[in-house]
Amino acid sequence: xxxxxxxxxxxxxxxxxxxxxxxxxxxxxxxxxxxxxxxxxxxxxxxxxxxxxxxxxxxxxxxxxxxxxxxxxxxxxxxxxxxxxxxxxxxxxxxxxxxxxxxxxxxxxxxxxxxxxxxxxxxxxxxxxxxxxxxxxxxxxxxxxxxxxxxxxxxxxxxxxxxxxxxxxxxxxxxxxxxxxxxxxxxxxxxxxxxxxxxxxxxxxxxxxxxxxxxxxxxxxxxxxxxxxxxxxxxxxxxxxxxxxxxxxxxxxxxxxxxxxxxxxxxxxxxxxxxxxxxxxxxxxxxxxxxxxxxxxxxxxxxxxxxxxxxxxxxxxxxxxxxxxxxxxxxxxxxxxxxxx
Amino acid sequence: xxxxxxxxxxxxxxxxxxxxxxxxxxxxxxxxxxxxxxxxxxxxxxxxxxxxxxxxxxxxxxxxxxxxxxxxxxxxxxxxxxxxxxxxxxxxxxxxxxxxxxxxxxxxxxxxxxxxxxxxxxxxxxxxxxxxxxxxxxxxxxxxxxxxxxxxxxxxxxxxxxxxxxxxxxxxxxxxxxxxxxxxxxxxxxxxxxxxxxxxxxxxxxxxxxxxxxxxxxxxxxxxxxxxxxxxxxxxxxxxxxxxxxxxxxxxxxxxxxxxxxxxxxxxxxxxxxxxxxxxxxxxxxxxxxxxxxxxxxxxxx
Amino acid sequence: xxxxxxxxxxxxxxxxxxxxxxxxxxxxxxxxxxxxxxxxxxxxxxxxxxxxxxxxxxxxxxxxxxxxxxxxxxxxxxxxxxxxxxxxxxxxxxxxxxxxxxxxxxxxxxxxxxxxxxxxxxxxxxxxxxxxxxxxxxxxxxxxxxxxxxxxxxxxxxxxxxxxxxxxxxxxxxxxxxxxxxxxxxxxxxxxxxxxxxxxxxxxxxxxxxxxxxxxxxxxxxxxxxxxxxxxxxxxxxxxxxxxxxxxxxxxxxxxxxxxxxxxxxxxxx
Numbered sequence: 001x002x003x004x005x006x007x008x009x010x011x012x013x014x015x016x017x018x019x020x021x022x023x024x025x026x027x028x029x030x031x032x033x034x035x036x037x038x039x040x041x042x043x044x045x046x047x048x049x050x051x052x053x054x055x056x057x058x059x060x061x062x063x064x065x066x067x068x069x070x071x072x073x074x075x076x077x078x079x080x081x082x083x084x085x086x087x088x089x090x091x092x093x094x095x096x097x098x099x100x101x102x103x104x105x106x107x108x109x110x111x112x113x114x115x116x117x118x119x120x121x122x123x124x125x126x127x128x129x130x131x132x133x134x135x136x137x138x139x140x141x142x143x144x145x146x147x148x149x150x151x152x153x154x155x156x157x158x159x160x161x162x163x164x165x166x167x168x169x170x171x172x173x174x175x176x177x178x179x180x181x182x183x184x185x186x187x188x189x190x191x192x193x194x195x196x197x198x199x200x201x202x203x204x205x206x207x208x209x210x211x212x213x214x215x216x217x218x219x220x221x222x223x224x225x226x227x228x229x230x231x232x233x234x235x236x237x238x239x240x241x242x243x244x245x246x247x248x249x250x251x252x253x254x255x256x257x258x259x260x261x262x263x264x265x266x267x268x269x270x271x272x273x274x275x276x277x278x279x280x281x282x283x284x285x286x287x288x289x290x291x292x293x294x295x296x297x298x299x300x301x302x303x304x305x306x307x308x309x310x311x312x313x314x315x316x317x318x319x320x321x322x323x324x325x326x327x328x329x330x331x332x333x334x335x336x337x338x339x340x341x
Numbered sequence: 342x343x344x345x346x347x348x349x350x351x352x353x354x355x356x357x358x359x360x361x362x363x364x365x366x367x368x369x370x371x372x373x374x375x376x377x378x379x380x381x382x383x384x385x386x387x388x389x390x391x392x393x394x395x396x397x398x399x400x401x402x403x404x405x406x407x408x409x410x411x412x413x414x415x416x417x418x419x420x421x422x423x424x425x426x427x428x429x430x431x432x433x434x435x436x437x438x439x440x441x442x443x444x445x446x447x448x449x450x451x452x453x454x455x456x457x458x459x460x461x462x463x464x465x466x467x468x469x470x471x472x473x474x475x476x477x478x479x480x481x482x483x484x485x486x487x488x489x490x491x492x493x494x495x496x497x498x499x500x501x502x503x504x505x506x507x508x509x510x511x512x513x514x515x516x517x518x519x520x521x522x523x524x525x526x527x528x529x530x531x532x533x534x535x536x537x538x539x540x541x542x543x544x545x546x547x548x549x550x551x552x553x554x555x556x557x558x559x560x561x562x563x564x565x566x567x568x569x570x571x572x573x574x575x576x577x578x579x580x581x582x583x584x585x586x587x588x589x590x591x592x593x594x595x596x597x598x599x600x601x602x603x604x605x606x607x608x609x610x611x612x613x614x615x616x617x618x619x620x621x622x623x624x625x626x627x628x629x630x631x632x633x634x635x636x637x638x639x640x641x642x643x
Numbered sequence: 644x645x646x647x648x649x650x651x652x653x654x655x656x657x658x659x660x661x662x663x664x665x666x667x668x669x670x671x672x673x674x675x676x677x678x679x680x681x682x683x684x685x686x687x688x689x690x691x692x693x694x695x696x697x698x699x700x701x702x703x704x705x706x707x708x709x710x711x712x713x714x715x716x717x718x719x720x721x722x723x724x725x726x727x728x729x730x731x732x733x734x735x736x737x738x739x740x741x742x743x744x745x746x747x748x749x750x751x752x753x754x755x756x757x758x759x760x761x762x763x764x765x766x767x768x769x770x771x772x773x774x775x776x777x778x779x780x781x782x783x784x785x786x787x788x789x790x791x792x793x794x795x796x797x798x799x800x801x802x803x804x805x806x807x808x809x810x811x812x813x814x815x816x817x818x819x820x821x822x823x824x825x826x827x828x829x830x831x832x833x834x835x836x837x838x839x840x841x842x843x844x845x846x847x848x849x850x851x852x853x854x855x856x857x858x859x860x861x862x863x864x865x866x867x868x869x870x871x872x873x874x875x876x877x878x879x880x881x882x883x884x885x886x887x888x889x890x891x892x893x894x895x896x897x898x899x900x901x902x903x904x905x906x907x908x909x910x911x912x913x
Binding site for chain 3: 350357358360363367436443444447464465470473474480497532533556570571577597598602614629633
């Protein structure tokens, strides 16, 4: 009975899909959407997809909140999904229109920002750790001390990505707290250590792939996919999972309340939860995707990489980086502003 | 004053406003109206996740000068803000002087070519700027980095033995800013030098003036409007520069533009960002007015 | 006459000026050469050289996004340059070469206002204004970008034109008026030609300023309106792909071809 229903639903969905024509407006991080996958989607459904880029969660939120943005789907990071929901900017998903919803891997189904995945579907996920050039530094790379208390041989050659949430999460875990710590003692330690470490950094910059590949700096706080790209271009680069705790993140697709192409948006959401299509996304963006069964379709150089699959000893050291609230956020904003001066 | 003359002056003023009106309307809509919103925002309280709450608050303005220590709540002078302001003013000033020092000879060179070749040289100076700012900035970084073209050539030539570390230094930032803002200095200078009557130089030399005297006493006073226009066009946008400091400065030491951007972005304190912007605007306006007053005052004397 | 020209040419030489100018030109073109070189790079990175290839041209040509972004950049810059230069020329004519009047300072401050506010501030505020208009009218075309760009290009166009006008000799215009030329004829035949270098400089500045704008565009663009700079800004956090080098090189070559054609034509006409 259940299978017949599902088949029926699929059929209905399918027939609805085949006729859905028109447009879809996706608002996503730049250089993050596989053109091949978009082409496949466009050809399958006859829907023209227009991608527009953003470069920060804050800009994207500001634009969507201002209204009449014209977008249908947005890809915010995990912590921002709740903010979009709280501000009433996104639509609760009609799961009956998403037969592939069942493909979401169990560990990504009941996430803290979206129990039961009623508001968002996975796009890509990854971790924040350390990329280190192992020719320059032979010590332990699985530690945040690399940037919080830089070893002498790395001083002046370290980069820190200018990303508040990710960096402060690493720093707080290094200081012995949880990601959104409200403990003044911990946060004081975080601030003092960061301010003491900053003169030993070279830069606070995003372009880690080029700079690590070309050996402009020797170590950086980095996202795992960037580290993977650097290693593929320069074998001296290795990715370290800080044992004090490393950050986990996920970008998710949400459906905007003022979307004009809702039906096409559902088609797209369902489409990207198909393992084969999800693998296309990963092959392009170089991160994992949270869809069961997509590993089989991944390119060979991503199947068992240390960047995407943390070694057993570090598996439970990852903590999810969310947007903190209340006192914790106040601490973060104050520390980050002081650090960036 | 005769009535006829008064009427003529009235007409003149009327036509001044009529001619300026189209530009003023566009500016009112797309530049001044937004500014009013920002002024209003500076008196509201910040939203938890960015944006604003519609409650009157002076916290944004207080934040320009003072800050609460997040741990012991002690009120102290926000010396960090002042440092950033001062740093921005210094860097912008140095950039303006440097662009003038290289821009003036360049504009002079172009303006003294035969008339037919002038347009060609002008095009030559603007063509690099048809290429996107980000690409140019990356390319500059490519040249000055440790293993980049410049260091490699200098080392091969035996001039230096180890690479000069320029990446992410103030020097790199200055090189980038001078590059970016150079045409803003050269073009206005060219426009004034071009209408300069070169016979005045002959007159100068005939009176046995040295080259330096001619430059100081004849050329500079006449091209002054160009110098004013050029230095405003360089100095002011420099203060709010965003892309160049971010890419060439390495993001560790901010300029005021980046700091304000931080408040509207990850810092999630829009009212402080708004108050800082209005402060910057006031400082720049006062400086500009003083600058223009002094200059036009001088002109009356001369 | 020829003799005079030769002599005045010699006195215009100032020691070292030509050397500095040539060095400036070399320095200006060095990054452009690097960009051109790297557009032929075989490697994935924008920073390390791995041999010659035309791959990035193929990639860029097949990349609809980057092609579209380039077109939008050019459209907006051309429209904004024309509009802002026209408005700035009028305003410059209205505010120079006349007796001081009340409100002159006001006009001056208004015109320069876009220079004085960091882009991000105008951007955030414009976002709210444009969102309100979009909601009310439903229009979401390039008009917003063109309008915003025109506004911040006005001071860039205005200052060189004003600098040219200031102290421009009024004798010719007076002479024309004495010969019973109408004020329009005087403007068209005398003032405008004399003003042309200033207008040209202003239009060029406005064009390149619009072409480089990132922050304001990022905030007010509607779906599908990425310009080349916002497209690149979006890539900043991941790896920058060298296809932007390829597209910029193509754009450069295109510019050079157009300009050379323009020069040859105007030379032949003379």
